[in-house]
Amino acid sequence: MTTDPVLQRAVGILRAGGLVAFPTETVYGLGADALNRSAVRRVFEVKRRPEGHPLIIHVGRSQELAALARDLPSQAWELARRFWPGPLTLVVRKSGIVPLSVTGGRDTVAVRVPGHPLALALLHAFGGPIAAPSANRFGQVSPTTALHVSSDLGGDVDLILDGGGSEIGVESTIVDLTRDRLCVLRLGGISVEDLEAVVQAQVAVELHGSSAPGQLPSHYAPRAKVLAVTASELAQGAEALRASGARLALLAPAGSDQIGEHDRIEVPKEPEGYARSLYAALRTLDSRSPEVIVVVLPEERGIGRAIGDRVRRAAAPRPKRNEG
Ligand code: TXA
Ligand code: MG
Numbered sequence: 001m002t003t004d005p006v007l008q009r010a011v012g013i014l015r016a017g018g019l020v021a022f023p024t025e026t027v028y029g030l031g032a033d034a035l036n037r038s039a040v041r042r043v044f045e046v047k048r049r050p051e052g053h054p055l056i057i058h059v060g061r062s063q064e065l066a067a068l069a070r071d072l073p074s075q076a077w078e079l080a081r082r083f084w085p086g087p088l089t090l091v092v093r094k095s096g097i098v099p100l101s102v103t104g105g106r107d108t109v110a111v112r113v114p115g116h117p118l119a120l121a122l123l124h125a126f127g128g129p130i131a132a133p134s135a136n137r138f139g140q141v142s143p144t145t146a147l148h149v150s151s152d153l154g155g156d157v158d159l160i161l162d163g164g165g166s167e168i169g170v171e172s173t174i175v176d177l178t179r180d181r182l183c184v185l186r187l188g189g190i191s192v193e194d195l196e197a198v199v200q201a202q203v204a205v206e207l208h209g210s211s212a213p214g215q216l217p218s219h220y221a222p223r224a225k226v227l228a229v230t231a232s233e234l235a236q237g238a239e240a241l242r243a244s245g246a247r248l249a250l251l252a253p254a255g256s257d258q259i260g261e262h263d264r265i266e267v268p269k270e271p272e273g274y275a276r277s278l279y280a281a282l283r284t285l286d287s288r289s290p291e292v293i294v295v296v297l298p299e300e301r302g303i304g305r306a307i308g309d310r311v312r313r314a315a316a317p318r319p320k321r322n323e324g
Helices: 006-015 039-046 062-068 074-083 116-126 148-157 192-199 231-243 271-287 304-315
Strands: 020-022 029-033 056-060 088-093 107-112 171-176 183-186 223-227 250-251 263-267 292-296
Touching: 006 020, 006 029, 006 116, 020 148, 029 039, 029 116, 039 107, 039 183, 062 074, 062 088, 074 088, 074 192, 107 171, 148 271, 192 263, 223 231, 223 304, 231 250, 231 292, 250 271, 263 271, 271 292, 292 304
Parallel strands: 056 107, 088 171, 223 292, 250 263, 250 292
Antiparallel strands: 020 029, 088 107, 171 183
């Protein structure tokens, strides 16, 4: 048990079935006691998330994976040893203690040890698994600061722990360990290259299959329309964009061309810095109500691939906003 009064309060809230938002190195999470069905139900309500979309379970120590899983392949421990605490989520067969409400009715569970000191302090003080999706409403831009969480969820969350801006800035990489071959279900903080170096084999990437529930084509979306372009597409399309007469905002690596935009945020060129700034920049531009946010993609290597994935989902046609 902790002597820190804020952590004590957070633990009290979790034990009583309440919700505590907390920082992680990827994005802020909306945490609930993972083994308490009614607490988990509240997460879905507050997020307005459809029931079939499973949550990630966070634990404070790698060894805790054993109690949540069964038939664990040895690869799970290899990956845990190399990447935990850190932005990697492992999908494994679930044990009997994991409620089906957490896993969206599936026989598998997603688990990670987050790399943020405050997240770890909370997990250690609580002493059990915490289910936490990103602390935003379903389908919208993920939060990378405590302020993002309070402006998105406000009074619907019992406590928000402020741990500063998220270091990585995009969600964890999710890998499925329940098949013959390791398969990435969501690109994120750990690159495919990093995974391949550890497992010494080619890793499959399947971002849109039914095994990646919750990975919808339209996701991570601000209110404005988003247009995703490469640097060369920007150069070719600049004239047409200027001529369109639309109120444009531009989110681009430092030094990009002008397109007659009303507003512009420059993000670092190197993919790590770009990822760290991405969601905050999208939110800031969106708050100034442009018609279109033109996003110039970084080079698609390392975490740049995850950025490309998020921006394309933000740009995808949206069936219906703010629903389900
Ligand atoms: O970085 C992160 O992973 C953040 C922080 C808070 O840890 N969490 C996060 O959670 O991004 P969320 O709920 O926004 O995304 C969870 C995703 C689901 O949409 C789904 O794609 C995948 O995790 N997932 C969870 N359980 C799964 C399972 N059993 N099988 C396959 N995918 C699963
Ligand atoms: Mg999310």
